[in-house]
Amino acid sequence: MSTQVLFGQLLVGLINGSFYALLALGFAIIxxxxxxxxxxxxxxxxxxxxxGWMLLNYAGIGYWPALILAxxxxxxxxxxxxxxxxxxxxxxxxxxxxxxxxxxxMFIMGAFIWFYATAPRPYPxxxxxxxxxxxxxxxxxxxxxxxxxVSVVFCFAxxxxxxxxxxxxxxxxxxxxxMLTRAFGINVPALLxxxxxxxxxxxxxxGVLAGPIKNVTPxxxxxxxxxxxxxxxxxxxxxxxxxxxxxxxxxxxxxLTKVFYARGSDMVIFVVMVIVLLVKPAGLxxxxx
Amino acid sequence: xxxxxxxxxxxxxxxxxxxxxYLLGLAALLAAPFFVYPLFLAKxxxxxxxxCAFNLxxxxxxxxxxxxxxxxxxxxxxxxxxxxxxGLPFEFAAxxxxxxxxxxxxxxxxxSIRRQGLYFAMITLALAQMIxxxxxxxxxxxxxxxxxxxxxxKVLGLFDLNNLYVLYYTAAAxxxxxxVLIMRITHSxxxxxxxxxxxxxxxxxxxxxxVNNYKLVAxxxxxxxxxxxGATKTMVVQLASTVDVHxxxxxxxxxxxxxxxxxxxxxxxxxxxxxxxxQFYLADSGLPIQxxxxxxxxxxxxxxxRGIVGEIQRLLGR
Numbered sequence: 001m002s003t004q005v006l007f008g009q010l011l012v013g014l015i016n017g018s019f020y021a022l023l024a025l026g027f028a029i030i031x032x033x034x035x036x037x038x039x040x041x042x043x044x045x046x047x048x049x050x051x052g053w054m055l056l057n058y059a060g061i062g063y064w065p066a067l068i069l070a071x072x073x074x075x076x077x078x079x080x081x082x083x084x085x086x087x088x089x090x091x092x093x094x095x096x097x098x099x100x101x102x103x104x105x106m107f108i109m110g111a112f113i114w115f116y117a118t119a120p121r122p123y124p125x126x127x128x129x130x131x132x133x134x135x136x137x138x139x140x141x142x143x144x145x146x147x148x149x150v151s152v153v154f155c156f157a158x159x160x161x162x163x164x165x166x167x168x169x170x171x172x173x174x175x176x177x178x179m180l181t182r183a184f185g186i187n188v189p190a191l192l193x194x195x196x197x198x199x200x201x202x203x204x205x206x207g208v209l210a211g212p213i214k215n216v217t218p219x220x221x222x223x224x225x226x227x228x229x230x231x232x233x234x235x236x237x238x239x240x241x242x243x244x245x246x247x248x249x250x251x252x253x254x255x256l257t258k259v260f261y262a263r264g265s266d267m268v269i270f271v272v273m274v275i276v277l278l279v280k281p282a283g284l285x286x287x288x289x
Numbered sequence: 290x291x292x293x294x295x296x297x298x299x300x301x302x303x304x305x306x307x308x309x310x311y312l313l314g315l316a317a318l319l320a321a322p323f324f325v326y327p328l329f330l331a332k333x334x335x336x337x338x339x340x341c342a343f344n345l346x347x348x349x350x351x352x353x354x355x356x357x358x359x360x361x362x363x364x365x366x367x368x369x370x371x372x373x374x375x376g377l378p379f380e381f382a383a384x385x386x387x388x389x390x391x392x393x394x395x396x397x398x399x400x401s402i403r404r405q406g407l408y409f410a411m412i413t414l415a416l417a418q419m420i421x422x423x424x425x426x427x428x429x430x431x432x433x434x435x436x437x438x439x440x441x442x443k444v445l446g447l448f449d450l451n452n453l454y455v456l457y458y459t460a461a462a463x464x465x466x467x468x469v470l471i472m473r474i475t476h477s478x479x480x481x482x483x484x485x486x487x488x489x490x491x492x493x494x495x496x497x498x499x500v501n502n503y504k505l506v507a508x509x510x511x512x513x514x515x516x517x518x519g520a521t522k523t524m525v526v527q528l529a530s531t532v533d534v535h536x537x538x539x540x541x542x543x544x545x546x547x548x549x550x551x552x553x554x555x556x557x558x559x560x561x562x563x564x565x566x567x568q569f570y571l572a573d574s575g576l577p578i579q580x581x582x583x584x585x586x587x588x589x590x591x592x593x594x595r596g597i598v599g600e601i602q603r604l605l606g607r
Contacts, residue, residue, distance in 0.1 A: 098353070099543065274416070
């Protein structure tokens with residue numbers, strides 16, 4: 001087998017892994033903070049991608065502003081949904097939060113299919129990032145390298161903010177003990193809304209980044225969220241760092257599987273999940289409660 | 290402490306009123322094909338049984354499975370293959386399908402049952418997704434095409450299932466067997482233990498119950514009955530496809546139970562009828578079915594968590 005194929009798939013795996021990491025990270029933040037399983041995480045990925053496409057096609061706003069605007073739009077939509085609907089679930093059985101976001105996912109996806117049908121819409125690669133580098137053993141398109149770099153930077157920046165700054169301290173305090181955090185005068189409901197917004201904005205960012213690589217279609221987030229579930233289970237539900245590392249490495253593993261056993265590539269992440277559940281049920285980075 | 294909404298604290302209903310209701314229901318079941326197209330009814334009954342089987346898990350132990358399509362669709366494929374390629378009669382094909390779903394239920398349950406609540410839902414969804422991918426790759430499932438034009442054959446070697454009335458009453462018999470079984474399980478000692486585990490798991494553990502074993506048995510039973518529903522559906526509509534194992538099917542069955550009433554035995558039947566009718570009428574309307582289903586989901590969860598049957602029971606004060 002040629003090294004071209006191997007490194008090519010490795011890059012594809014790394015890119016998918018970047019998207020997995022961004023989505024899983026957002027998912028883990030939302031779960032840790034709100035105790036909500038956000039089934040609509042993939043939907044916000046789709047909203048991010050569509051946001052970029054709409055900005056370009058309806059407003060003539062190009063890739064670079066869209067890179068900021070589309071995740072913001074996804075975040076604002078998320079915060080509005082949290083404030084109006086999702087926040088009503090906190091006092092109920094956790095199952096209802098999952099079912100509500102599932103309903104929202106179906107509704108939003110259905111609405112997009114209604115207006116835009118399922119045909120894929122291309123999104124051009126920004127001209128500044130056209131072309132690529134010839135590394136000798138493979139050709140590296142600039143845009144793909146950019147996607148990986150941006151994703152990794154954003155993932156670790158988010159991790160840094162949560163673990164090392166005062167905003168992050170408040171978030172972590174609200175996760176550990178919301179009552180006590182409130183008693184210290186911190187506005188926990190606002191913090192929850194903000195946390196949900198950040199979580200889905202990360203998915204939105206993955207969506208804009210994905211636009212030029214994968215085509216934009218209403219169906220793009222539906223299956224993805226199930227892979228993200230598996231990744232989060234492997235990484236350990238509450239672990240921020242676990243979500244990032246597992247997302248990236250399982251993406252790479254998926255790419256490698258495509259080279260060595262193509263038929264298994266759809267399933268390899270789920271197989272890893274089963275093995276991890278049998279050996280270390282709390283996940284690789286999780287703590288057993 | 291989170292508020293448990295699914296807890297059923299009503300006093301035991303009066304027996305005489307119940308008997309009247311059962312007889313009325315049975316009469317409706319027998320008379321229905323003379324008023325509505327029997328093929329459609331037979332299909333609806335399969336989905337109703339599917340919803341009841343799913344609810345056996347959520348309603349009694351409080352475990353939300355997001356992967357029941359794997360059992361429904363898995364059995365649909367096995368039964369379809371047995372009918373089409375091996376030419377087995379319906380009874381044996383259905384038994385094979387049910388057995389396959391039961392086995393799959395054991396494997397799924399073994400992997401996932403030790404994880405609580407939300408984990409459990411996510412893991413079952415992920416496991417079911419594996420079955421979905423397998424359906425695209427295994428030789429006997431025929432990828433996107435699925436199994437089509439599956440012959441129905443004869444039931445008990447005597448009655449031709451291509452006769453719509455034979456078809457309907459066979460499906461009705463399967464439904465009835467399944468429903469009565471679920472009712473017996475729910476009211477049995479085993480069912481009471483399941484309920485107790487849902488209400489207070491730590492106490493049941495301290496009383497010496499091996500709760501995971503009870504949960505596993507409940508899961509396997511639920512999977513097997515979902516398989517029976519899938520097997521019968523394949524015979525009725527003569528089709529087994531990737532739609533049967535898709536996550537949206539797992540979502541639909543949750544909606545059926547939720548809409549009808551999770552805390553009730555009959556609720557999933559009502560929910561099944563409504564959701565199937567919706568799908569049937571919306572198919573021609575141009576409205577995207579997903580959007581409508583999503584909207585019903587949201588409304589149900591926000592204002593209507595007891596479901597239709599649950600609300601009626603509350604209004605009647607039972």
